[in-house]
Amino acid sequence: MGIQPLFTATATATGGRNGHSRAEDGGSVSVDFSLPKSMGGPGRPNATDPEHLFAAGYAACFGVLWITWRLSRSRTPGARS
Numbered sequence: 723m724g725i726q727p728l729f730t731a732t733a734t735a736t737g738g739r740n741g742h743s744r745a746e747d748g749g750s751v752s753v754d755f756s757l758p759k760s761m762g763g764p765g766r767p768n769a770t771d772p773e774h775l776f777a778a779g780y781a782a783c784f785g786v787l788w789i790t791w792r793l794s795r796s797r798t799p800g801a802r803s
Contacts, residue, residue: 739772740764 733751735743740763744752757763758771 740766 732746733743734746735741735755737755739755739757742752742754753775754766754769755771756766756769759765761771763771
């Protein structure tokens with residue numbers, strides 16, 4: 723018996739690090755990418771780079787996991803935080 727996915731997300735990216743990406747669900751995520759000037763890129767305004775997008779997703783997922791862990795430990799008799 724395997725783990726059944728609760729949700730699957732897909733996206734398409736064009737143009738690489740100076741391109742565009744959008745979610746396949748109709749646009750819940752639509753983002754322009756631009757390599758920062760500090761890394762030799764154009765640094766276009768109102769654009770991000772893949773590292774910032776990854777950091778935002780990572781922070782959202784693992785922040786929730788940390789909170790869940792803390793809450794579960796506070797409800798376990800004899801557990802220390």
